[in-house]
Amino acid sequence: MGGARRSRILLTGVPVGLGSDKVVRIVEQSGADVVAFENCSGYKQAFFVDEETDPLEALAAQYLATPCSVMTPNTGRFDLVKEMIREFSVDGVIDLTWQACHTYNIEAFLVEESVRETYGIPTLHLETDYAQSDTEQLRVRIEAFLEMV
Amino acid sequence: MRYGGIDIGSRSIKFVVVDEGGRIVQHLQTDTGFDPLAEADKLLRAAAYDRIMATGYGRTLFETSFNVPTVTEIKAHARGARALFPHARTVLDIGGQDSKAIALFENGKVKKFEMNDRCAAGTGKFLEIMARTLGFDIADFGTEALLGEKDLNISSMCTVFAESEVTSLIAKGQNRREIARGLHASVVRRAVSMIHRVSSEGDVVFTGGVAKNPCIQALLEEKLRRRIRTPPDPQLTGALGAALLVGE
Numbered sequence: 001m002g003g004a005r006r007s008r009i010l011l012t013g014v015p016v017g018l019g020s021d022k023v024v025r026i027v028e029q030s031g032a033d034v035v036a037f038e039n040c041s042g043y044k045q046a047f048f049v050d051e052e053t054d055p056l057e058a059l060a061a062q063y064l065a066t067p068c069s070v071m072t073p074n075t076g077r078f079d080l081v082k083e084m085i086r087e088f089s090v091d092g093v094i095d096l097t098w099q100a101c102h103t104y105n106i107e108a109f110l111v112e113e114s115v116r117e118t119y120g121i122p123t124l125h126l127e128t129d130y131a132q133s134d135t136e137q138l139r140v141r142i143e144a145f146l147e148m149v
Numbered sequence: 150m151r152y153g154g155i156d157i158g159s160r161s162i163k164f165v166v167v168d169e170g171g172r173i174v175q176h177l178q179t180d181t182g183f184d185p186l187a188e189a190d191k192l193l194r195a196a197a198y199d200r201i202m203a204t205g206y207g208r209t210l211f212e213t214s215f216n217v218p219t220v221t222e223i224k225a226h227a228r229g230a231r232a233l234f235p236h237a238r239t240v241l242d243i244g245g246q247d248s249k250a251i252a253l254f255e256n257g258k259v260k261k262f263e264m265n266d267r268c269a270a271g272t273g274k275f276l277e278i279m280a281r282t283l284g285f286d287i288a289d290f291g292t293e294a295l296l297g298e299k300d301l302n303i304s305s306m307c308t309v310f311a312e313s314e315v316t317s318l319i320a321k322g323q324n325r326r327e328i329a330r331g332l333h334a335s336v337v338r339r340a341v342s343m344i345h346r347v348s349s350e351g352d353v354v355f356t357g358g359v360a361k362n363p364c365i366q367a368l369l370e371e372k373l374r375r376r377i378r379t380p381p382d383p384q385l386t387g388a389l390g391a392a393l394l395v396g397e
Contacts, residue, residue, distance in 0.1 A: 122261070137266050140206070144223035148259050 007032040007149045008089055012081055012111060013096035013104050015041035020130050023096055023138060030143050036088040038081050039096065040068065069103035077107070078114045085119055092149035093123040094142075098130075122148050153198035154392030156225065156385075157185050157207030160245025160273060161358070164192045165388040169396065171232060176385055181207070186214055202395040204387050206247075220394055222387050223251055223262050229390030230354040231257045233380045239348040241340055241369075242386070243359035245273040248340060252347040261347045269308040271339030273359045278308055279332045282315050283325050290329060291362035297330030311335065330364065337368040344373060352376040356386035 009027055011034050016024060024034050037043060044067055050058040067076035084090065095111050097104040105127060112123040124145040128134055151174065156163040158181060166175040177192045185207045193201075193215075202218050203211040204225040212219045222242070230240040231253070240251040247266035254260045269275050280290040301323060305311040311332070318328050336359070344353060353375055359365055360383035370377045380386065 134267060136206070137264075140221055140223075140266070141262075141264060144221040144259070144262060147221060147224045 007091045007146055008035045009033065009149075010036040010038060010081065010084055010088065010090040010093045011042070011096060012038040012077075012093060013040070013108075014098045014101050015039060016096070017041055022132065022135060023094065023126060023128070023142070026135065026139050026142050027094065027146075030139065030146055032092075032146050032149075034094075036084045036090060038077075038084050043084065044068070044077075044080065069101075069107040074107065078111065081111065081115065082118050085115065085121070090121070092121055092145060094145070095123055095125045097125070097127045099127060150200075150396070151198045152392045152395040153193075153196060153201035154225070154388040154390065154395065155189060155192070155201060155203050155205075155211065156222065156387035156391060157181065157189055157203060157205040157211055158245055158387070159206055159247070161384070162189050162192060162205075162207075163385050163388040164189075164196060165385050165392045166196055166198045167389070167392045167396075171393055171396075173385075173389065176382070176388070178384070186210060200395045202391040204391040218395070220391055223249060223259060223264075225387045225390035225394065226356055227251050227253055227257065227259050227390065228393050229386035229388075230356055230380075232389060232393055233386065234352075234354050234378050236352075237354045237378075238351045239344065239353045241344055241353050241355050241360075242357040243272060243336070243340060243355075243365075244357040244384075248272050248343065248357075248359075250340070250343040250347045263343045263346045265339070265343065270306050270311075271336050271343075273357075275308045275311070275336060276332070276359065276362070278312060279315060279329070282312055283319075283329055285325075285329065291333070291364035291366075293326055294329035294333045294364040295367060297324065297326035297328070299327055299330070300334045301327045301331035303328075303331045303335045306335075306339075330368075333362070333364040334368055334372075336365060337372050340365075340369060341373050350375065352378050355379045356383045358384040360384075 049062050095108045108125040115123050150169050151166050153166045164177045168174050204220050204222050208219040226242045230237045238253050242249050249264040252261045280287045305314045355377050360379045
């Protein structure tokens with residue numbers, strides 16, 4: 001890669017936090033940056049509640065509209081992902097699923113299709129858990145993905 | 150100018166040297182053993198090359214010790230397969246301890262890939278262990294399995310549990326060759342499902358050491374219903390790809 005600018009990656013899917021950030025760390029070690037977090041612990045949580053109507057109803061409506069994969073149809077997620085790809089000049093998408101968060105596993109197919117159709121950029125779908133034991137397996141996938149981007 | 154590509158795999162290390170026209174001028178292979186760097190070093194001393202690129206699971210170790218560029222085995226196998234079959238769009242690589250299916254764009258770049266490197270099921274390791282359990286030489290395992298007349302269904306996906314299942318079948322007096330054929334079918338089932346996740350049509354280039362197995366080749370073509378193209382030395386494909394990528 002030497003000298004080339006670091007690829008800009010969007011992370012979608014499940015929440016990551018301290019102790020569960022191995023994918024983000026591996027991406028950074030492999031020479032790219034996660035510039036946008038659409039995932040559950042990221043921008044997905046930011047929304048505007050309608051302040052003109054009854055507050056409890058407005059909050060309830062907003063919770064039901066949360067773009068998480070447990071809700072279907074989940075078009076809000078695809079819209080947010082696409083908007084963030086544009087706003088953050090993203091080169092590639094990593095779609096992370098924690099094992100047993102199966103609804104994200106299933107939606108991954110649609111995320112890849114939607115991103116490919118709109119922007120022609122690739123998506124890497126990863127399924128893992130909090131353990132460190134598969135770090136090298138993730139690394140080879142992430143490195144191969146960054147070679148594609 | 151001679152370009153070298155070294156593929157440090159989990160089971161064996163492959164080294165290929167190509168000339169500027171991309172033709173293979175030298176190739177070497179050895180077991181990885183417990184000291185991959187020492188084994189790789191022996192191969193390099195026996196070869197003549199100007200520049201080198203490393204791939205395979207041991208590439209990072211190699212990069213730090215020998216200060217050479219690296220490329221993932223996905224890109225290396227894609228490049229190698231394309232060199233051998235210029236219109237390749239799908240590559241299946243089954244190695245010692247992992248397997249992967251790669252879909253390529255028309256221009257040869259990697260479009261999508263799926264890997265299994267988390268367990269031995271569907272890899273060369275599975276076949277090695279099963280050959281030993283059944284008392285066959287790994288070099289003859291495929292030929293022997295082809296002599297089995299029907300697939301005995303092995304229901305366990307896991308290598309360890311499959312071995313137990315095989316022991317039970319032997320105890321029931323089942324035919325060794327038919328068990329072998331069933332085990333090969335098990336590997337092929339996993340490969341087929343991986344291929345389907347990356348591409349739905351077109352020829353498949355089959356690389357990696359397991360591609361030498363005639364029973365896997367035959368069952369793969371039968372179950373996938375697509376043409377399987379296997380190069381003469383399929384295990385060298387990764388190293389070949391790495392060698393070609395140095396010069397590019």
